[in-house]
Amino acid sequence: MMLTGFNSIGFFIKTIFVVEECNDAFAALPSSGFCGSLALMAETNLFTPITVAGISLSHRVIMAPLTRMRATVPGNTANELMAEYYAQRASQGGLIIAEATPVSWDGHGAPCTPGIHTPEQVKAWKLVTEAVHTKGGKIFLQLWHMGRLSHPSHQPDGELPVAPSAVAAKAEVITADFERVPCPTPRALDTEEIPGLIERYVRGAKKALEAGFDGIEIHGANGYLLEQFLQTRTNQRIDAYGGSIENRCRLMLEVTEAVAAALGADQVGIRLSPFGIANDSGEDGPLPLYSHLVKELDKLGLAYLHLIEPRASGAGQRDVDHKNVPSAAELFRPMWHGVLIAAGNFDGESAHAIVAKGDADAIAFGRYFIANPDLPERLRLGAELTPYNRATFYGGGSEGYTDYPAMDTNAAE
Secondary structure (H helix, E strand, O other): OOOOOOOOHHHHHHHHHHHHHHHHHHHHOOOOOOOOOHHHHHHOOOOOOEEEOOEEEOOOEEEOOOOOOOOEOOOOEOOHHHHHHHHHHOOOOOEEEEEEEEOOHHHOOOOOOOOOOOHHHHHHHHHHHHHHHHOOOEEEEEEEOOOOOOOHHHOHHHOOOEEOOOOOOOOEEEOOOOOEEEOOOOEEOOHHHHHHHHHHHHHHHHHHHHOOOOEEEEEEOOOOHHHHHHOOOOOOOOOOOOOOHHHHHHHHHHHHHHHHHHHOHHHEEEEEOOOOOHHHOOOOOOHHHHHHHHHHHHOOOOOEEEEEOOOOOOOOOOOOOOOOOOOHHHHHHHHOOOOEEEEOOOOHHHHHHHHHHOOOOEEEEOHHHHHOOOHHHHHHHOOOOOOOOHHHOOOOOOOOOOOOOOOOHHHHO
């Protein structure tokens, strides 16, 4: 769909962007940015230390945010099982980005997902952050609003989910009773409701720090609310938040600016999927849209930009590995002067390669982290990886969650 035309035309466009942006990019980049120090590029790999959000990390193997649906309901709170899960995957000087977490009740859209909008949720998340910090790790929380990808069973008083426009997703949603049903037609947000929505993100960010998180990541990917405002297929508004690229980017930028002002920009990252098609998302010809967005975000001095590669656009719902598609990290690297995290179907070899090349500064791993709680050490040693079981990704108890063993280090050595 939106990847059409990226065989020859995409390379031509990509070359133009790199040539036009490169001079300014090289002049202003920090050592952890694009290419870093040319003299040290050959030495940079997954286990070269890096500073992210003012935090010194001992390696660049990051745990990606992963929805697992293990929160306690009612209340949508974290619990001891979740604390054990995250502690298993924490490492000395490593960074975890915790699962997508709604900033308000109307932001929920999947069962048993933890929130960050009540005092009880804040208290429960402290179990997780303390467990990770005890292991010497750092942890960010991803802030989420599902928008149209929700169902009245998740909404206050059974109301319709909200979205930029009343356009139903051609996708399924999981109800509060774990039933898969077609997405309903959402209610379009009124312009007057936008400031309140932005404030909910700010409150969620503040509550995340209160819960002990080291920073937050804004979820602007995979077809959820903020991305719904970006794309023409979901945004048919005629006010200041619709129409032009600048208008469609407005909400994403206003949310990010407000959260950065409240926390400090160096404690705020953002995740985007410029070429994603998950959850009935996607923009035909996404380069102009996302080039404008990335350049505007770059001005804010955020902790990092987290990009999902186009070859992995299934949002965890199925295994996908698209071929002959552009590299998001390579395309947008010249426009971004800070830390860039890439995610999407990387293995140890490809992760080392993109970091050494300088297109990305760190790699976020998802499914491999599910089945390999000690993933950084396995990658360091070149050890065999345990296969994951997709059937246990969403919902349930300890099976497929905390029962994956760490490797036998004596055997590995």
